[in-house]
Amino acid sequence: MSAQASAAKSVKRRSPNQSMGWIPYLFVLPNLLIFTTFIVIPTIIGFIYSFHEYDGLNPMEFVGFDNYKEIFTNGEFWTALGKTAMYAVIVVPLIYCISLAIAMMLIQPLRFKGLFRSVFYWPTMISYIIVGLTWKWIFGDFGILNYMMTLFGSSPVHFLSDSFFANVSVIIATVWSRLGFYMVIFMAGLQAIPTDFYEAARLDGASKPRVFWSITLPLIKPTTVLVVMLSLIEAFKAYPLLFALTGGGPGKETTYIVQYIYETGFAKQELGMASAMSVVLFLLISIFTALQFRLSKGGAD
């Protein structure tokens, strides 16, 4: 092949790219518009609100950093945030371990594999509100679980009205509803591991736990980062399920940070303060994400 020909080829290869230049952007445009209108602009407006006293109706009043200063002395905000962190610390590892275990089971050649997969995946397709209501029927003081327990002669447990059990109920419902989603991600990650590694390990006589620790876990690291990141962010944003299941009660036992912000903004009509709280939450989640990204070097290796 002459130099000229190769140059011509490279030009030829480049030219369609150039002519495509703006076309990809055109495809992105509808989403970009929606994203800008409903996410970016409200975010900016929320940031502006956070420096004002605003009830949503009457004129805004600029208060500088007053809202932020008040957040730092607001015990309830930090209690709610602490509860959310506690919830995340329990829910994220639980979701991680269980969905990984189930994914590993369901990539084996099993009978009725499809049925089992869909059984675990179905709950993710149900809206949080319905999940909450369903578990309320199960856990409620007059719910199915207590009915069964009284049938077998044990005394009823206040799953939703005892502060400890209410938190446990919330965690169970969350794990149940999110499991399938992360299971699918793990299955994709697991199936992407070349089988050569396993064959080599088998020839070397490695034990099953050893294979898991030395091959599976390191090779699904990118998936791990993704799952931990997504589930952590989700845990910090948890609200609709809790709202339907416990309503944040008993008292404020299961009032996590998003519900607290919502109540400040819409029940107390302090939109400025609520915006400032959202900014603080946004910063916290950004820090987590950046930290994880850093630790995993972008999940690249």
Added chain:
Amino acid sequence: MNKALKTVSIATVLALSTMSLAACAKKESAGAGTQAGGKKNVTLDFVWFSDGNEGDIMKGIIKDYEAKNTNVKINMIEVPYKDLSTKLKTMIAGGQPPALARISTTELGGFANQAVDLSESNGGLDKYTSQFVDSLKPFYVVNNKAVAAPMDVTANGLIYNKTLFDKAGVKVPTSPDNVWTWDEFSAALKQVMDKGGAKYGLVWDYTPQRWSTMLYQFGGSMMSADGTKATINNDAGVKAAEYFKKLHDDGIMPTSVWFGGENPNNLFRTGTVAAHLAGNWMISNYKDITNFQWGVTYMPKGTQRSSVPGGKFAMAFKKSGVEKEATDFINYISTKEVNAKYTQDALFLSPRKDNAKLDYSFGKDMMEVFSNELANTVPAAATDWSRQTIVPKFSNDLKTTLSEIVAGKTPAKAGLDKVAGLIDKAIAEEKK
């Protein structure tokens, strides 16, 4: 690449500005119309929520009105009650307020600045307010303006399971002269539980407004009469909270309602609960109960009798471009005849003084008990709950604090001190 990015940015900006322009442009045309027969054609947007069948009754009334006023079309926008405030705020903030809205006492104060003063075109404030029962006045009169017209008035009261009471042989008070004291009432409920087989004696709506019934009966109030300081943590308030806790501790009330958010309506409907402390709006809700007999009786008294008044109102909004037509429609639904039809069919209490006795097709005697509760209500109940710029700042905390008091996590005094702190803070900020 950069050029492309530029193109996209420009396109985005253009598209967005077109969208916002379109949104603004729509406002110009909204409401206005061609001249026909001297009157302009108008469409009135009426934001509405329903608890029962009142939406259908209002649709009938609107149909009559449209037949009489052919230039007016009323467009009912139905929203769930919990979305009402957000919906109205969005419409107003977006520069497109609706012509009308049905609102409850909770929203009145917040939207007062956006409301048309109905008394102005109706012969002045005194003349306007004289049509309606006085206990509602603090709610809809804000800064000497009638910001809304009452459509119905509500009273908290006691609904009981007649079948269970009869089975236990417990008689309920038959006239305002022989109402129970709270101790007598809880003894009666105990008896219905022991002999009548009720699983629980009493369920009580999980709202601070319903709890406050007891506060007023015990002689307390949330704020001083002049609204300058919190009084919820005084002796009467603490006693009311402690008694509320005692009812739970004695097993008369199930904790699942105030701890677990269990719906008291559903519990009462099972027929295993002796009584439900709710309000007159539950009459139409419970109308279809067939598995047991139920009735309404007088609430017990503490140091005094009291209920808590409330109601639903019609508000017309400024800057809708159709303020006059909206006011005319509110005047129409406020007339004696139309209001009588509306409240009678929906089983509501009428806010009009001249509609005190209505010929209800169901529960006429029950309505009379509620009317009597309303007539024996302390003024503090209306003045407290009408301070709708202060109330939202603490009502949710009052609710959760009461749960904590019932759970024994906070002593009554300490809990109410905390709520009083929030009230005082809200009052101070209001003054700023």
